Amino acid sequence: MFGALNRFISRLDSDGPSQGSRDGHGAFGFQVLRNKNSEIPVEPWYDFVIGINGRQVNDPDPNLFATEIRNCAGSNVALTLWSAKGQRVRTLHIPVPTPSPTLGLTLQWTPLSSTEDVWHILDIIPDSPADAAGLLPYGDYIVGTPEGSVHGEAGLGELVEDYLSRTLRLYVYNHEYAVTRLVTITPSRSWGGNGALGCVLGFGALHRLPVPLTEPPAGPGETLFETARFSNEESRPLSSQLQSYPSGGSLYQTTSNQSSDLLVPATLASPPPPPPTASTPSAPPRTGRKSRKPISPNSAFDEYFKEGEKKSKEEDFTPAAKNAPPPPPKMGGPPPAKSPAPEAQREEAAA
Numbered sequence: 614m615f616g617a618l619n620r621f622i623s624r625l626d627s628d629g630p631s632q633g634s635r636d637g638h639g640a641f642g643f644q645v646l647r648n649k650n651s652e653i654p655v656e657p658w659y660d661f662v663i664g665i666n667g668r669q670v671n672d673p674d675p676n677l678f679a680t681e682i683r684n685c686a687g688s689n690v691a692l693t694l695w696s697a698k699g700q701r702v703r704t705l706h707i708p709v710p711t712p713s714p715t716l717g718l719t720l721q722w723t724p725l726s727s728t729e730d731v732w733h734i735l736d737i738i739p740d741s742p743a744d745a746a747g748l749l750p751y752g753d754y755i756v757g758t759p760e761g762s763v764h765g766e767a768g769l770g771e772l773v774e775d776y777l778s779r780t781l782r783l784y785v786y787n788h789e790y791a792v793t794r795l796v797t798i799t800p801s802r803s804w805g806g807n808g809a810l811g812c813v814l815g816f817g818a819l820h821r822l823p824v825p826l827t828e829p830p831a832g833p834g835e836t837l838f839e840t841a842r843f844s845n846e847e848s849r850p851l852s853s854q855l856q857s858y859p860s861g862g863s864l865y866q867t868t869s870n871q872s873s874d875l876l877v878p879a880t881l882a883s884p885p886p887p888p889p890t891a892s893t894p895s896a897p898p899r900t901g902r903k904s905r906k907p908i909s910p911n912s913a914f915d916e917y918f919k920e921g922e923k924k925s926k927e928e929d930f931t932p933a934a935k936n937a938p939p940p941p942p943k944m945g946g947p948p949p950a951k952s953p954a955p956e957a958q959r960e961e962a963a964a
Contacts, residue, residue: 642670642695643678643720644727650717653707655694658756658793659822661725663702664693673722686714697728699824731756731786732769733820734812741811746798748812749787754822755814756793757784766816773800773809791825 642661663670665681672678682690689706696703707716732755737744755769759782763772773781777800786793800809 640725641673641722642725643675644723645718646721647719648717649719653716653718654705655718656696656698659697659728661695661697661723662692662720663695663725664691664704666691667693669693675720675722678720682709682716683714685709687711690716695725697725698822700821701824728756729821730764730768731816731820731822733815735815736813738806738808738811741804741806741808742798742801743810743812746796748785748796748798750812752787752789754786754788754820755783756786756822758782759784759795769814776800777802777809786822788823789826 640663642663645655645657645660645662648655648657662678665678666685670678686709689708692705692707694703694705695701709716734743734748734750734753734755737748737750757763758772760772760776763769779799781798781800783796783798784793785796798810802809804811
């Protein structure tokens with residue numbers, strides 16, 4: 614899948630001149646081979662001079678380039694540089710001295726695509742020749758060798774086959790620390806694993822040199838950020854950031870055996886209960902299980918509720934009606950009938 618993607622990207626690179634001038638495919642420039650002037654921030658091998666004083670360098674004749682440099686004696690010359698690290702373009706304004714109008718750079722007319730022949734180390738097998746040579750996964754890139762030039766995806770494999778059981782020197786660039794070192798490795802087929810190097814390599818458009826990091830990664834035990842503070846926040850003393858509480862304590866407190874920058878939660882202890890006063894009734898001694906009425910700690914609330922209860926009883930009180938029916942009996946049937954009057958008894962007897 615990645616091979617097909619690399620071929621598709623290469624086909625896109627070769628479609629038009631504008632695309633090639635942007636990513637370096639099909640374009641040329643003066644590759645920096647040596648930099649004798651430490652004041653000029655130019656990296657050998659990685660930087661190419663593709664323009665001078667606002668004009669693109671199209672002629673490979675080094676005399677024309679040197680003449681343009683001498684014409685800028687006593688002033689500045691603007692060099693347009695293309696870097697293989699991230700395929701970025703930048704412009705440098707370099708002063709040219711009058712006595713000897715030279716920059717101290719050794720240049721060579723080279724296609725920019727020559728920097729695409731790099732191999733990204735993706736994984737290292739333990740106890741392999743790559744592991745013994747000190748290669749690092751993901752951060753290391755093989756960019757060349759002093760034994761000769763290698764081109765194409767199969768170039769490194771052919772070189773390794775020629776140096777089986779022999780010492781091979783490789784130029785390795787580390788992306789995390791932005792350094793290039795010379796690594797000595799001995800390819801072998803009898804180390805106990807697959808491959809002569811014992812590592813997984815990536816090649817193509819997806820494995821070109823990335824933009825260098827602005828600072829090296831954090832080491833073991835180091836933190837990424839020292840403090841968490843907004844950009845518009847002023848630094849304030851620690852005492853002004855602590856919130857006080859009525860109990861005399863604070864939300865956070867520092868301990869003497871720790872650093873003052875570390876905050877630990879304070880021990881939040883509740884205040885002791887107030888001593889009983891004359892207005893506060895004391896709880897009677899418990900005798901068995903009779904005393905179950907809770908005692909309120911505040912007498913003002915007791916008086917308030919008592920006053921409200923008394924007022925509610927007065928408002929809800931209604932006198933009973935004079936001819937109100939008797940209450941129903943608690944048990945038994947209906948109440949017995951009343952005895953008839955004496956006159957009614959006489960009439961019944963007469964009948």
